[in-house]
Amino acid sequence: MSQPELSLSLQFADPRHKALLPRHKVIRWIRSALELAGEITVRIVDAEEGRRLNAEFRAKDYATNVLTFDYSHEPVVVADLVICAEVVEREAQEQKIGIADHYAHMLVHGTLHAQGYDHEEDDEAEFMEARESEIMLALGFADPYQRAD
Template identity: 50%
Template sequence: MSQTTVDLQLASTCAELPTEADIELWVGTSLRILEQDESAELTVRIVDETEALELNKTYRQRDYPTNVLSFPFEAPVELPVRLLGDLVVCAPVIEREAAAQGKALSAHWTHMIVHGTLHLLGYDHIDDDEAVVMERLEQRILEALGYADPYADDYV
């Protein structure tokens, strides 16, 4: 089995954060289900709201801290290693969303890493058709990881 490698950068004061092994499992499972090469590398930076707000303003012109930002890597030439890109995840936003949605924090972390990974692979949810495709993939991956459908009305 190929190995997914995560460079985990912790820049958050939040206490309950996923481990590098957790993120590698979530990303690796996503790649396997999508029948992609699991020998991939990415950086995941977990931040607090100040950094998330600054990045969201700079790159998306949105004046609020968002849950996850994805920065796909586009190689100018073929490289011997598969770099997916960078995910920046705002821990306080993840915590608030999990509480507001009545979800276990671990389930929401998993969902947001899977969601960000799909963005790194080129999936999006700008229009309704794209959103349906992306949500179905998220549901499939989360089910394989043992989590319920995050879009179900009766999610607990």
């Protein structure tokens, strides 16, 4: 099966992890979760921008790991993924995993959201998490939902 076409804009408002996110890896991680062609912007932000966007668009006054702004699901997936560097770094430390591994998960997670996957209801969450696990394992990462403490 051929991989979906992907037009990627990769932006670093917060450059602290730029070396962990080479373009070819970001493309690979996003494509692994894409079911159709995509036009995706990934913006790595600091906590201030992450908090502002989360407050403005979700009415939650804190920075979160990934925000997905999906504009079209088909025939082309068009979305912006905003990932907060500080939150990803903190969560990676808490989960005792590599920062790049957590970025890969957040890119897969955000890309699935961009295609309409959700986790608000239990059955949706179970389906989305199973899909994330399948993709992450196929990419050679650990299952993000089977953490050993």
